[in-house]
Amino acid sequence: MAEHMDPEEFRRAGYAVVDWIADYWTTLGQRPVTSQDPPGTVAAALSAGPTAHGEPIEAVLADLDRVVTPGLTHWQHPGFFGYFPANTSGPSVLGDLVSAGLGVQGMLWATGPACTELETVMLDWLAELLDLPQRFRSTGRGGGVIQDSASSATLVALLVALHRASGGRWRETGVDRRYRAYTSTQGHSSIEKAARIAGLGSDGVRPVEVDPRTQAMRPEELRAAIEADRAAGVVPAIVVATVGTTSTTAIDPLPEIGAICAEYGIWLHVDAAYAGAAAVCPELRWTHDGLEHADSYCFDPHKWLLTGFDCDAFWVADAGELIEALTVLPEYLRNAASESGAVIDYRDWQVPLGRRFRALKLWFVLRWYGVEGLRAHIRSGVALADRFAERIEADDRFELTAAHPFSLVCFRLRAADEVSAELLRRVNATGRVHLTHTRVDGRYSLRLAVGSPLTTEKHVDEAWDLLAATATDVLTG
Template sequence: MTPEEFRRHGKQVIDWIADYLSNIESFPVRAQVAPGDVRRALPVSPPECGSSFTEILADLDRTLLPGVTHWQHPRFFAYFPSNTSGAAILGDLLSSGLGVQGMLWATSPSCTELETVAVDWLAELLGLPRHFRTDATGGGVIQDSASSASLLATLAALSRATGGVTAHAGITGRHTLYVSSETHSSLEKAARIVGLGADNVRKVPVDPATLAMDATALDRMLATDLADGAIPVMVCATVGTTSTAAIDPVRAIGEVCREREVWLHVDAAYAGVAAVCPELRWVNDGVAEYADSYVTNPHKWLLTNFDCSVLWVADRAPLLDAMSIQPEYLRNRATSSGAVIDYRDWQIPLGRRFRALKLWAVMRWYGADGLRDHIRTGAALATEFATWVARDPDFELHEPQVLSLVCLRPRWPELSTGEANDATTRLMESLNASGALYLTHTKVDGRVLLRMAIGSPTTEERHLREAWLRIREEHRKTLADLALERAT
């Protein structure tokens, strides 16, 4: 493809994306295909001759678009937001156009140094501590996801807990990692990958009212495990759990970790970016004083398209001890000088994209005021939706309602818990099948709840009113169907 052909077809693609985003409400939210439909619609073998880009776009419309679930749809409420924006898309396009491989500072200085600036800017916007900056003892790095970030935190914590021995000699003895029942599954996966094993992932009880980790119970478990000869590696506190957006008491957990000399990792994948608003910085209470590592995802609620997750460490040394390997073919004068950051030592793979461009573009385009306005709008819409649920006698609001997530439970008179769970699931599946909105569920205390995750920049109050009307109508319909089924 010549530069002139690229210019012509690139304009076609930009127009396609702009039209798609303009007309996104016309699509059913969830893909309306059955397993295998998309594959069967595609040729079995690759083409012998090339196609025009016009033909490629036509196949996108005809074959692929029906199998797309529209994450940018204003009535997509299923998972935490996975926002994109024009600024992020264009930043990503520039990254693709430059085609930089940023594994070392030497392979593209701007790729590395823009990232150091972008993560330092974001740390400042979130009110994170000075030692998380790249010009201090720690630093930040863009990862593909919070799962990878938590894996790296686990490796760094393991390196510190063993004095760096595990990086060379492997794991000997019993090493333990502490989570709650609400912690993301990626932490157990991290334990498996680094060799701790799932059996050494210790589940700390939670407060039944808030679903937040019980710091006193954590202290007791650590004391017991230490007495039994275990080496505690890391505790993960969550700020905004996937299930209900519960927030662990980071300060209380941090005090326990400090006393027991255990690494504290804070997983704030969803909720951390809310701290761009000064009035919401309570979500990170205790992080500055106690967190050894911290992750949040701009690609969730901060208008930066996937993938863009930022991991900060208070002290970079354990991470570099765990990850740094110096083969001859990567040696260069800049690295040897010690004056540069080589981000290949801050991640699992060697290669890395120029992800900082899209995060930088978002912060430049929106500014702090624009980002705060976006977060405040999502949180305000969720609060409004929660008031509708709380006032309706046919529904129960799960409390506390946190930030932009609302969890609710339809009431099912005369049904057992198991029957009520089946009815709630049936209601949700019917709503999702309609294509009018998309919800997911969770389970708390044995009861199935519906999750309404709000935060798309395209979502307005009218979309919530439409969704609430459909939820209530489907509840009444399901109640009537159940009564008929019981009668027959």
């Protein structure tokens, strides 16, 4: 076997890998959604170390079948309804393949001009597709960049907000005063993690109470928290509002929150990681009302827009503030293009220095599906969720626990919490579907999230039939 895989060997092995992936997708619906094996099974099946002289690709693929896939939770499975979707697609996989083959490191414009410029244009395409405010376009002071996840986008937004709130001192001296971040009690855990990383600690995040009917942030509670902190000498730095919270897809009232942030000069970051994709459909853009007040915004194409993980689209209204907060320029990165000021160096828009050519898979997806194809995908997910919710409402044993404007349905049995928990345990144990849970207003609730492009009415109906039949067993003891 050759020391390096030459182009012809790569071609042959590549065909075999693509065939393997196509076969995997074809057979997904026949597999259990989650692994049925105990912890440690995969590790025990692996060899003690690498072989001395290498192995053919056929041996690796055989072990994918024997060892790896039986130990997976299959996120692309048509019966996977857990968490939020993290779906890929054929065009995305092909775009990732090209990215891997090119091996570009796009930290500077000079290290990959096409890598940088394609990303800039793709973020403008997305901004147009979602009808985002003009202030986020690269044709003005703003612009977009691909982060690895919404968690990183939140961290970057917080760092820039601290830079602004400190009058620029944060960049040189760190956190020299007490600063505060605000989000609802339903805000994502990444907000607290960002506060820890930035040096604020968990106490640097003030959770704001929500309306128990909608699970959305109460603006009057936000104002009261800001006033109390100001009176105590604490500097309000950032408010993170959410469009589509993780538990229930609640939508914080952006117009009211934005007005408060503008009044006090506080950075407003809008986290629409899952639900932002819905705005490709004009009838769902009401969820972005008030977004014109935001200083930054993000959503994850890798959740509901058919682009494989990782791909978070992050925009700022003023790229200058972002660059000023994050840029560090050692001598070895200086180059004529950067010095000219005519190019974007995305290393200044993120925490790491290096970056992959993520925009390629986004480009492949947008070109393959087109606007109408992406809208059809989103509308299908919403319709399937509505179909499932109708089944819940028609059965007196169940109740919905939250609104379902997107493709997540939260529900429970009209019984004690432990009964709904047992229902979830038994249903997931079948391997036919996978759901998760949360608590809504303190009560245990099941979550069914639709998103896989393989999921059809048949799969949603099968999930309901399984839940209904299992509920009978659980309720009768």
